Amino acid sequence: MLPTLKSEFRKLFTIRSTYVIIFIVLALVALMCFYFEGYRGNTGSAASKLAPTALQEIIGNAAGIGALFMAIIAVLFMAHEYRYNTIMYTLTANTRRTKVLLAKAFTIAVVGVVFGVLIALFGLGSYMLGLQLRDATLPTQNFDLLTQLGKVAIYYGAYALIGLIIATLLRAVVGAIVVLLLVPTTIEPLIGMVLKEKAVYLPFAATDTIMGASAIQNGNLSSNGAIGVTAIYLIVVGIITWLLFLKRDAN
Numbered sequence: 001m002l003p004t005l006k007s008e009f010r011k012l013f014t015i016r017s018t019y020v021i022i023f024i025v026l027a028l029v030a031l032m033c034f035y036f037e038g039y040r041g042n043t044g045s046a047a048s049k050l051a052p053t054a055l056q057e058i059i060g061n062a063a064g065i066g067a068l069f070m071a072i073i074a075v076l077f078m079a080h081e082y083r084y085n086t087i088m089y090t091l092t093a094n095t096r097r098t099k100v101l102l103a104k105a106f107t108i109a110v111v112g113v114v115f116g117v118l119i120a121l122f123g124l125g126s127y128m129l130g131l132q133l134r135d136a137t138l139p140t141q142n143f144d145l146l147t148q149l150g151k152v153a154i155y156y157g158a159y160a161l162i163g164l165i166i167a168t169l170l171r172a173v174v175g176a177i178v179v180l181l182l183v184p185t186t187i188e189p190l191i192g193m194v195l196k197e198k199a200v201y202l203p204f205a206a207t208d209t210i211m212g213a214s215a216i217q218n219g220n221l222s223s224n225g226a227i228g229v230t231a232i233y234l235i236v237v238g239i240i241t242w243l244l245f246l247k248r249d250a251n
Helices: 002-012 016-040 054-083 087-092 097-134 145-170 173-201 203-209 223-247
Strands: none
Touching (some): 002 054, 002 097, 054 145, 097 145
């Protein structure tokens, strides 16, 4: 299993798009947290107004900026195998397809967790630097750093696995990215108009509620409840994806 894991990590970090996406996320987080929230303080948010929840909001904003990009990294990680037909070599080099899928899931989940925590810390650091240049001082914060970082880690890990699952099912870069962009922004809100307060239990809405940032505001789903709902979706759809990965032709 260890050689397979090493191979998957090597694949992920030899794709140029991985570094391009990371750079884009860092630039966006710096722009939002350092410039608009910290230095300029002109967004009208709790962070720009130096409220007691400023740091919590900064972490939430930074997480929201990068999560979808993490899913795109996962899509490219898996879909490129089919696009360039390297999946044949990957499966040939391993005795079991299950081992391949598990290795990919573990790799992208670990990278997602690490990436999420680093983005959150980068956002905090950028914000504090912006405040220093603005010569502003934060009041005492109602904030638990470890709890927030734990939520970010779960949030990014979940989005990474979502991207991997979608790419494994569709096997196409464009199709998977379209699903990632279309479902949470258009399809789920339309379904939410019918489900009303139950709409928060939809897949992307539940995942976003982990950080308290769901676009669907109805319902009373807590962060812990959102983690549970997201886990159920990942397990159920993950099992379906695994079965299809075992049975479908590699081409």
